[in-house]
Each structure stands twice: as C-alpha cells, then as structure tokens.
Amino acid sequence: MKDIVVGIDIGGTITKIGLVTKDGQCLRQNSFRTRDFPVFREFLQNIKTHVEKLQDEYFEPVNILGFGVGAPNASYHRGTLEYPANLAWKGVTPFVEEFQKLYDVPIKITNDANVAALGEMIYGNAKGMKDFIVITLGTGLGSGIVANGELIMGHDGFAGELGHFAVVDEGRLTGLGVKGGLEAYVSATGLKRTIMHMLGYYREDSRFRSIAFNDLHGEEISKAAEEGDFIALKAFDYTGEILGRALANFVTFSQPEAIFLLGGLASSGKLIFEPTIKYMEENLITVYRGKVKLLPSGMEEKNSAILGAAALGWKDIL
Amino acid sequence: MKDIVVGIDIGGTITKIGLVTKDGQCLRQNSFRTRDFPVFREFLQNIKTHVEKLQDEYFEPVNILGFGVGAPNASYHRGTLEYPANLAWKGVTPFVEEFQKLYDVPIKITNDANVAALGEMIYGNAKGMKDFIVITLGTGLGSGIVANGELIMGHDGFAGELGHFAVVDEGRLTGLGVKGGLEAYVSATGLKRTIMHMLGYYREDSRFRSIAFNDLHGEEISKAAEEGDFIALKAFDYTGEILGRALANFVTFSQPEAIFLLGGLASSGKLIFEPTIKYMEENLITVYRGKVKLLPSGMEEKNSAILGAAALGWKDIL
Numbered sequence: 156m157k158d159i160v161v162g163i164d165i166g167g168t169i170t171k172i173g174l175v176t177k178d179g180q181c182l183r184q185n186s187f188r189t190r191d192f193p194v195f196r197e198f199l200q201n202i203k204t205h206v207e208k209l210q211d212e213y214f215e216p217v218n219i220l221g222f223g224v225g226a227p228n229a230s231y232h233r234g235t236l237e238y239p240a241n242l243a244w245k246g247v248t249p250f251v252e253e254f255q256k257l258y259d260v261p262i263k264i265t266n267d268a269n270v271a272a273l274g275e276m277i278y279g280n281a282k283g284m285k286d287f288i289v290i291t292l293g294t295g296l297g298s299g300i301v302a303n304g305e306l307i308m309g310h311d312g313f314a315g316e317l318g319h320f321a322v323v324d325e326g327r328l329t330g331l332g333v334k335g336g337l338e339a340y341v342s343a344t345g346l347k348r349t350i351m352h353m354l355g356y357y358r359e360d361s362r363f364r365s366i367a368f369n370d371l372h373g374e375e376i377s378k379a380a381e382e383g384d385f386i387a388l389k390a391f392d393y394t395g396e397i398l399g400r401a402l403a404n405f406v407t408f409s410q411p412e413a414i415f416l417l418g419g420l421a422s423s424g425k426l427i428f429e430p431t432i433k434y435m436e437e438n439l440i441t442v443y444r445g446k447v448k449l450l451p452s453g454m455e456e457k458n459s460a461i462l463g464a465a466a467l468g469w470k471d472i473l
Numbered sequence: 474m475k476d477i478v479v480g481i482d483i484g485g486t487i488t489k490i491g492l493v494t495k496d497g498q499c500l501r502q503n504s505f506r507t508r509d510f511p512v513f514r515e516f517l518q519n520i521k522t523h524v525e526k527l528q529d530e531y532f533e534p535v536n537i538l539g540f541g542v543g544a545p546n547a548s549y550h551r552g553t554l555e556y557p558a559n560l561a562w563k564g565v566t567p568f569v570e571e572f573q574k575l576y577d578v579p580i581k582i583t584n585d586a587n588v589a590a591l592g593e594m595i596y597g598n599a600k601g602m603k604d605f606i607v608i609t610l611g612t613g614l615g616s617g618i619v620a621n622g623e624l625i626m627g628h629d630g631f632a633g634e635l636g637h638f639a640v641v642d643e644g645r646l647t648g649l650g651v652k653g654g655l656e657a658y659v660s661a662t663g664l665k666r667t668i669m670h671m672l673g674y675y676r677e678d679s680r681f682r683s684i685a686f687n688d689l690h691g692e693e694i695s696k697a698a699e700e701g702d703f704i705a706l707k708a709f710d711y712t713g714e715i716l717g718r719a720l721a722n723f724v725t726f727s728q729p730e731a732i733f734l735l736g737g738l739a740s741s742g743k744l745i746f747e748p749t750i751k752y753m754e755e756n757l758i759t760v761y762r763g764k765v766k767l768l769p770s771g772m773e774e775k776n777s778a779i780l781g782a783a784a785l786g787w788k789d790i791l
Contacts (some may be wrong), residue, residue: 161629227759238759286628300726302632307620309728310604311764314620316725319758321718324642331758400639406728408636410627440637440649441556442546446629 157217160472161206162465164267165226167294168237169239170198173458174217175465177473179278181458182217183209184395192257193243196253200322203257214272223468225270226250227297228381232312234264237468240330240338241295241319259363267291267317267460269306271452272299273470274463275415280453287413288405289452290317290398292409292420295330296338296345302409318342322401343373343419349390350376378436391423395430402431406447417452417459424451475500475535478790479524482585483507483544485559485612486686488516490523491776492535493783495791496581496598499776500535501527511561514571521575521741539579541786543588543778544568545615550630552582558636558648559613579615580788583779585609587624589770590617591788592781593733598771605731606723608635608716612662613648614656621728636660658715661691661737667708667777668694679704695741696742709741713748720749721756724765735770742769 157176164171185205192198210217228239234251236244251262255390258291267468272289275281281289285304291297298317302305307314319329319340322387326335327348350371352361361384363371402414420427432449439447452459475494482489484507491502503523526758528535546557552569554562568579571678590607593599599607601621609615617633625632636656637647644653645666657663668681668689677701681689698705720732738745750767757765772778 159479172786209685251561286632302620302627303623305623307625307727309620310730311760313760314604314728315725316760320722320725320758333756333758342549352564404638405726407638408632408723409625410629410632410634412628438639438651440634440635440651442629442631 157213157215158220159217159467160220160460160468161222162463162468163202163222163224163463164270164460165224165242166267166460167227172202173460173461173465174209174219174468175462177469179462179466181461181465183213184458184461185209189353190243195244195248199254199257205440207467209372219258219260221468222268223249223255223464223466223473224260224262224264225267225467226264226463227262227264227267228296228311229264230286230311231263231265231308234262237313238331259409261468261471263467265306265308265312265467266297266299266315268297268298269308270463270467271297271417271459272301272306272408272463273466274454275452276301277466278454278462279459280415280450282412286409287411288409289415289416289417292342292416292418294343296342300409317340317401317405320401320404322397322404329386337397337401341394341401341420346376346390346394346420347371349393351385353386353389354391354447357386357389359385363387373423377426380423380426391426392430394420395427396434399431399434399436400438402435402447402449406439406443410443411447413448413450415450415452417454421451475533476533476538477535478538478783478786479540480779480781480786481520481542482588482778482782483542483560484585484778485545486513488520489779490520490527491779491783492527492531493780493787497780497784497788498646499779501529501531502776502779508561513562514748517572518573524688530769536640537578539786539790540572540576540581541588541782541789542580542582543585543782543785544582545585546631546634547584548630549581549583549587549626552580555631557647579786579789583618583626583785584615584626584633586615587617587626588751588781588785589615589735589777590624590781591784592618592772592777593770594619595784596772597777597779598733598768599731602730604727605729605733606727607733607735609712610660610734610736612661612699614660618727628758635719637722638719638722640715640722655719659712659719659738664691664694664708664712664738665689669702671711675704675707677703680707689776691737691741695744697746697752698741709744710748712738713745714752716745717749717752717754718756720753720765720767724757724761728761729765731766731768733768733770735772739769750776
C-alpha cells in the first residue's frame with residue numbers, strides 16, 4: 156500500500172493528473188483536454204475517472220491522502236476559481252466545495268504558477284533559494300512569487316497574476332481586458348499575435364505569409380527563427396523586449412535572486428532567454444544589474460506542474 | 474535610567490533623530506538638513522552630536538541599546554547605502570561599518586519606506602494586516618512591501634524600490650536613469666515637473682505662470698488646486714492617474730489588503746487620493762476590484778519615520 160497525493164494541473168489547454176509519493180516520485184500520470192468539458196461537474200467527474208484508472212494501472216494498491224491542484228485564477232484562501240481568462244467556466248467556480256463531494260480527503264488549490272514555484276523550490280532549480288519568481292508560459296502567462304522563503308499568496312489568495320500586469324501603454328488587451336497586459340505579448344498566444352504584428356509592420360518575406368493565424372503553432376515559430384526567418388526573429392526579439400522590461404519592473408518590487416521561465420515558450424531556449432536578459436539588464440537600475448539570474452526550470456517539463464501541485468497537497472498534510 | 478533605541482530617518486532633505494522607548498514613545502527628537510553634510514563622516518559626527526544633545530536634554534539618564542535607521546537605497550543585508558539618487562554621497566557608502574566606529578551597539582538599517590512600513594504595522598493603521606504596501610512621497614518615492622506578515626527584503630536587501638518602477642513608455646527620467654519611472658511623476662519633484670508639463674500643454678491661465686520652477690513648492694500646488702487653479706487641478710489628476718495605474722500593477726504582484734500613502738504629497742488629501750483610487754480601480758482586473766483600500770498613514774506625520782526606524786532597532790534587540 157503506497158501513500159500518495161494526487162497532483163492536478165489544470166491548464167487552458169490540457170489537464171494533467173499524477174499520483175505522487177512524499178519524496179516526489181510520480182508513479183503514474185495521465186492527461187486530457189480541458190476544453191472537452193465545458194460543464195464543470197463533468198470535468199470533475201472526468202478527473203475522478205482518470206484517477207481511478209491510474210490507481211488500477213499501478214501494480215500495488217495506492218492510498219490517496221489528499222489532492223493538490225494548480226489552476227489559473229485559483230484562490231488558495233477560498234478554494235475557488237474566479238473569472239479565469241483561459242478556461243470555459245465563467246464567474247466564480249467553487250472548486251474545492253464541489254470536488255469535496257467526490258473525495259473526502261484534504262483538497263488544496265492555488266494558481267498554477269504558484270504550484271510551479273513550489274515544485275521548483277522543493278524539487279527543481281530553486282532549491283535553497285528564498286527569493287525567486289517563476290513565470291509559466293502557456294496559453295497565457297502565470298506567475299508564482301517567493302519572498303523570504305514563502306509563496307506570496309495575497310490578502311485574498313490572488314497574488315501573482317502577472318499575466319495581467321500592464322507593460323505597454325494603450326497596448327493589446329488581455330482576456331480580462333487589461334490594456335498592454337503582459338500575457339497579450341508573452342505567451343503562446345502573444346507570440347502568435349506578435350507574428351501578425353510583424354507581418355503587418357515589415358515588408359520582408361517569411362514562411363508565415365502563407366499561414367493563417369489559426370493554423371500557427373509556437374513550435375513552428377521557434378523552428379522558423381532557428382532557420383533565420385526574418386519575421387520569426389523579430390517576433391522573438393520583441394517578445395524578449397517586452398518580457399525583459401516587465402522583469403526589470405518586477406525586480407524593483409521583490410528583488411529576486413532568480414527568475415525562472417517554464418512552459419512552451421521557455422523551451423525555445425536562447426531565442427527567448429537572450430533578448431529577455433539583454434532588455435532586462437538594460438532596464439535595471441545599477442544596484443540590481445548583473446545580479447538577477449534568468450534560468451530555465453529545473454524540472455522535467457512533463458512532470459513539473461504535477462509535482463508542484465502534489466507538493467501543495469503534501470505541504471498541507473505533513 | 475531609561476532604555477531606548479535611537480531611531481534615525483535620513484531623507485533627501487531632512488534627517489530626523491529620536492530617542493524611542495520599547496513601547497514606541499518618542500522621548501526627544503530633533504532634525505537637521507541632510508545636504509549640509511556632503512562629507513559622510515561629518516554627517517555621522519553630526520548625528521552623534523545631536524544624539525548626545527537629546528540625551529542631555531532629557532530629564533533622566535537614557536541608555537542607548539541600539540540604532541535603527543531608515544535611508545534611501547539602504548541594504549539591510551549589507552548595511553550600506555548604494556547609489557542613492559537623492560543623497561549627496563555617491564556610490565556605495567558603508568553606513569553601518571562607519572557608524573559602528575562611533576557606537577558599539579547594534580545598528581540596523583533598511584530603506585526609509587521599509588521603516589515606515591514597520592512603523593505602520595506596529596504603531597499605525599496597518600495593525601493586524603499581513604499584506605500591505607506603504608508608499609512614501611517625499612523628494613522621491615519610496616516603498617515598503619509586507620507580504621505574509623513579513624517585510625519583503627529581497628535577495629540583496631534592496632526590494633521595494635518602486636520609485637524606479639517604469640510606468641510610462643519612453644517617459645521622464647528618474648535620478649537613476651529609469652525612463653518613465655514612478656518617482657519622476659509621483660513625488661514632490663514629480664508634481665512640480667507635471668505643473669511645468671501642464672503649463673506647456675494648456676493655454677489656460679494659472680498662478681503658476683508667474684512662478685519659476687525653482688520657486689515652486691508642493692504646499693502651494695495643493696493650495697492652488699483647492700482654490701480651483703486649472704493647472705494645479707490637472708496636475709493632481711494626472712499624478713493620480715499615473716499612481717493609480719502603477720498601484721493596479723502592484724496589486725497583480727502581491728495583492729495587498731491596503732496601500733498606504735504618506736509624506737508631503739499624501740497630505741494633499743482627497744486631491745491625490747480621489748484620482749488615485751479612480752484610476753487604480755479602472756485598471757484592476759475584476760478579481761481585485763473594490764478590494765484594495767487606499768489609506769492615509771495612521772501615524773503622526775512628524776514621528777512616523779523615527780518610530781519606524783526605532784522599531785527596526787527594537788525588533789533586532791528583542
């Protein structure tokens with residue numbers, strides 16, 4: 156009999172589920188498309204189906220001690236999802252209250268990037284760090300902020316919504332209506348929007364002149380940039396400029412030792428890291444210059460969100 | 474024999490010194506002009522002279538247990554002042570190391586707004602709050618950020634330099650060269666710069682058309698606005714817009730329960746509070762709207778900085 160916590164990462168596109176032991180071993184994991192379940196109760200029922208399947212698949216019986224969940228716009232204090240920009244469930248969804256009807260064990264939820272930050276602190280590259288920021292780059296942009304060795308939760312449990320941090324005057328709208336909000340520029344969707352902007356702004360040829368917005372994918376943009384596509388290179392430089400400027404502002408707030416980038420866009424490697432570091436440094440005041448590390452996540456991409464979510468559950472239980 | 478900590482607030486214009494008991498009573502206080510001492514050792518010697526004078530003046534002997542100091546651009550971890558924009562001492566000044574030559578008791582230093590935040594938490598309007606931000610509006614703009622009940626210090630002791638938070642694209646330069654930095658707009662100096670901008674932008678008459686920049690003072694601008702001066706009213710509205718937008722961004726970071734304004738500009742009352750609240754709310758995402766209080770400091774203006782600085786010293790001793 157293995158004691159485990161179920162770690163769940165709810166993303167705008169994919170929901171991931173894993174059975175995780177106390178020492179951070181993910182025994183089994185699975186995933187499904189979040190948007191296939193626009194009715195919230197059916198979404199929860201589907202999680203249950205998946206969890207039972209994972210339990211059945213494992214070669215010995217597993218004992219579920221609790222759940223840890225990461226989701227966009229989740230309130231740790233209230234156990235709710237509130238006005239998520241990138242999910243189908245509108246308004247306020249009482250996640251913990253509803254899920255508790257299916258499982259009578261402790262269930263903890265927080266925003267998906269907080270969960271990533273916990274994972275990074277316990278299992279990843281932030282081991283031993285007391286001040287750092289994790290930026291998750293998916294469909295949108297999430298953030299988890301650690302200061303004095305503790306996750307900043309906020310008065311209402313909603314700290315770290317840096318996707319809606321305004322970074323360009325009168326700029327692009329985010330899904331929540333913030334003008335010039337960071338995730339409208341720095342995310343999978345933001346990069347696609349920047350490709351469109353660059354196609355309009357420049358006259359140069361590009362493979363993207365024959366691809367429609369809806370057919371564009373992030374990996375293609377990385378690939379094109381690596382092959383020297385003018386528009387793709389401009390798009391990465393601009394994305395790094397916007398992110399670098401925003402990070403310089405974040406530093407004036409909490410002066411982190413390091414900032415971690417993870418998720419799809421981060422896996423573009425130096426295409427995104429190099430311009431971001433350059434523009435961040437240009438915008439830092441002397442006292443911060445050369446002191447803030449920009450690092451990739453130290454966790455295996457596929458498991459980081461699950462392990463982080465499970466860490467939230469384990470933290471609560473232990 | 475009274476046990477006290479000496480609280481010292483070093484501002485761009487005035488340095489304040491006070492003898493403070495454990496329960497926050499300021500027995501005696503004094504002040505002098507910071508800029509009269511461009512040589513750092515003479516500045517420290519002058520502090521010593523003032524402290525001895527205050528000790529002599531008090532009717533019973535006082536025993537100095539330690540010092541708590543608030544100053545712009547101070548590092549708590551290193552005990553230094555580093556590249557302050559509004560002080561005469563350039564580069565890195567080893568404050569604690571030098572001061573320790575004059576006094577062999579514990580000496581703690583942090584940025585002046587951190588000190589104000591500590592004071593607000595212990596003696597002021599933030600009693601019982603775990604998440605709040607203090608914005609000090611003097612010659613420049615300082616900030617102290619409390620999250621999870623703790624001051625955010627930063628990896629290097631330099632968190633909370635929000636005066637250099639960039640808020641306007643390609644905007645005015647701060648003393649440290651940040652384009653569009655907050656304190657270039659929201660501070661005594663910033664308000665004067667905005668008066669100049671408005672005199673250039675509008676054609677309306679104003680009492681400020683016959684006053685030179687160097688002869689302008691903050692209190693006059695408040696007075697003019699209260700009397701309906703068009704340019705002064707525009708200047709306050711614009712200052713509130715810039716501050717409100719910045720505060721909305723700060724909320725996405727740490728979601729404070731309250732933001733406190735203190736210092737000269739804050740004493741303009743509703744002239745600054747009303748537009749700031751309006752523009753902050755306009756720029757908040759739904760989940761934060763109507764939840765963040767903008768409040769005046771709960772401490773008597775003249776003593777808040779001294780009491781906060783002393784609190785830092787007492788915190789260390791107890």
